[in-house]
Amino acid sequence: MPAPTPKLNAFPVFMRVTGRVVTIVGGGEEALAKARLLAQSSARLRLVAAAPEPALAAWAAETGAQIVAAPYEAGHLHGSALVFAATGEAAAERRVVDDARALAIPVNAVDRPELCDFYTPALVNRAPVAVAIGTEGAGPVLAQMIRARVDRMLAPSLGSLAALAAQYRPAVERVLPKGLARRRYWKAFFTGETAHALAAGDAPRARRSASALLQAGGRGTGHVALVGAGPGAEDLLTLRAQRLMMEADVIVHDALVPEAVIAMGRRDAERIDVGKRKGRHSTSQQAICDLLVGLARDGRRVVRLKAGDPLVFGRAGEELAALAEAGVSSEVVPGVTAAFAAAADLGLPLTLRGVASTLVFTTGHDLSGAVLPDWARLAVGGATVAVYMGGSVAGSVASRLIEAGLGPDTPVAVVENASLAERRLFAGRLADLPALAGRGLAGPVMTVIGQAVAAAALDRAEPLAEPRLPARAA
Numbered sequence: 001m002p003a004p005t006p007k008l009n010a011f012p013v014f015m016r017v018t019g020r021v022v023t024i025v026g027g028g029e030e031a032l033a034k035a036r037l038l039a040q041s042s043a044r045l046r047l048v049a050a051a052p053e054p055a056l057a058a059w060a061a062e063t064g065a066q067i068v069a070a071p072y073e074a075g076h077l078h079g080s081a082l083v084f085a086a087t088g089e090a091a092a093e094r095r096v097v098d099d100a101r102a103l104a105i106p107v108n109a110v111d112r113p114e115l116c117d118f119y120t121p122a123l124v125n126r127a128p129v130a131v132a133i134g135t136e137g138a139g140p141v142l143a144q145m146i147r148a149r150v151d152r153m154l155a156p157s158l159g160s161l162a163a164l165a166a167q168y169r170p171a172v173e174r175v176l177p178k179g180l181a182r183r184r185y186w187k188a189f190f191t192g193e194t195a196h197a198l199a200a201g202d203a204p205r206a207r208r209s210a211s212a213l214l215q216a217g218g219r220g221t222g223h224v225a226l227v228g229a230g231p232g233a234e235d236l237l238t239l240r241a242q243r244l245m246m247e248a249d250v251i252v253h254d255a256l257v258p259e260a261v262i263a264m265g266r267r268d269a270e271r272i273d274v275g276k277r278k279g280r281h282s283t284s285q286q287a288i289c290d291l292l293v294g295l296a297r298d299g300r301r302v303v304r305l306k307a308g309d310p311l312v313f314g315r316a317g318e319e320l321a322a323l324a325e326a327g328v329s330s331e332v333v334p335g336v337t338a339a340f341a342a343a344a345d346l347g348l349p350l351t352l353r354g355v356a357s358t359l360v361f362t363t364g365h366d367l368s369g370a371v372l373p374d375w376a377r378l379a380v381g382g383a384t385v386a387v388y389m390g391g392s393v394a395g396s397v398a399s400r401l402i403e404a405g406l407g408p409d410t411p412v413a414v415v416e417n418a419s420l421a422e423r424r425l426f427a428g429r430l431a432d433l434p435a436l437a438g439r440g441l442a443g444p445v446m447t448v449i450g451q452a453v454a455a456a457a458l459d460r461a462e463p464l465a466e467p468r469l470p471a472r473a474a
């Protein structure tokens with residue numbers, strides 16, 4: 001039998017305070033902290049302090065809170081919805097607590113849990129939505145940690161979305177039958193076009209879409225977000241990427257995106273792997289485009305998760321064009337591209353004053369033709385070159401660049417599995433690059449070429465070429 005869930009000793013409720021008085025007794029820092037917290041509500045604040053400290057007085061003047069500048073007496077509590085004792089003196093607080101209880105007003109004594117009728121939570125405020133976190137005195141540090149995490153999960157626009165929902169509620173209840181249709185409406189409302197328009201600050205579009213959704217009987221129009229997953233470390237995912245993954249119905253990802261990153265998404269989202277795997281062909285680009293369009297037409301919210309940044313060697317152009325042609329709404333969320341992750345692992349400045357002021361992202365695949373591409377000239381001119389999909393073409397990239405006039409001694413660094421714990425770093429000269437083939441690299445590989453590489457912190461890198469034996473002393 002599962003162990004019973006422990007009982008809460010304090011039961012959370014949301015108390016209606018609008019138009020009511022909340023009294024805080026105390027003139028110092030603790031009183032000001034409580035006043036600031038309470039000022040997130042529309043309660044009328046009454047601060048009782050014979051000698052308010054300047055910070056409290058200034059805050060009250062600024063916010064219009066009432067200050068009763070007189071020695072505390074029980075009469076000050078009359079008519080209050082809540083009372084806070086925040087004087088910092090045990091005897092004075094005890095007195096406020098006794099007075100409040102005699103008047104049947106719930107009271108909180110700051111930092112004296114044994115005297116409290118209620119505790120104040122750590123608060124995530126997206127009015128009218130509030131998340132209150134209580135720990136029954138286990139500690140404000142824990143509460144603040146949880147608060148920060150919840151705060152990151154919730155879009156700043158959540159409050160205006162909830163307010164808009166309240167406006168639409170009567171119409172929805174009139175038009176849509178109770179049950180499935182209404183649930184479908186609200187799900188599409190809170191995760192779909194309406195929510196996205198508000199997040200983008202476009203209130204008129206949000207209203208249009210909420211109304212259109214109502215007319216369509218709650219059937220949402222799907223949406224596809226092309227989302228950059230970053231180089232592989234899950235904490236290099238952007239907050240926006242994670243938010244969209246939490247809202248997605250379906251996550252369509254490539255093989256390069258690690259499981260740990262996909263796991264940052266909604267647990268019950270459907271996952272579709274369209275990547276290459278050993279012994280199995282990857283889904284063709286056309287099939288992926290068709291899949292995305294089909295999912296969106298079913299009203300699903302799709303995250304198309306791509307390694308790094310979706311717009312860098314990610315075939316995003318084809319997917320965006322297919323979505324636009326099918327009339328499916330889409331957006332792009334940038335990600336940390338592999339070149340940036342590799343540079344960070346190496347401590348390598350991609351641009352360097354007086355050394356490199358041009359940065360080239362290339363695949364090197366265009367080096368096989370008879371004509372050298374433009375970027376080879378940029379490399380000779382001193383650009384830093386980041387080679388994507390470099391593992392297999394590194395050797396030919398090196399020989400063609402040397403042919404084009406780049407010095408064989410030009411510094412080169414290579415990172416396999418950038419940003420991940422199992423990464424490997426290599427450093428050497430352009431002429432050594434073909435040796436990479438013999439290193440048995442199985443992960444994705446980023447190669448960076450140029451004089452700026454010499455400025456990197458390469459002490460942890462292995463040599464690219466097998467180390468030459470030192471000349472024997474004569």
Ligand code: SAH
Pocket residue numbers: 231232256306307308309310311312313314336337338339341342387388389390391415416417418419420444445446
């Ligand atoms: N859109 C991706 C690139 C896709 S192309 C981005 O912006 O990063 C795939 C190539 O990216 C790989 O062959 C490799 O060269 C590079 N790559 C992706 N992740 C990498 C990683 N963690 N470490 C090194 N290279 C990586």
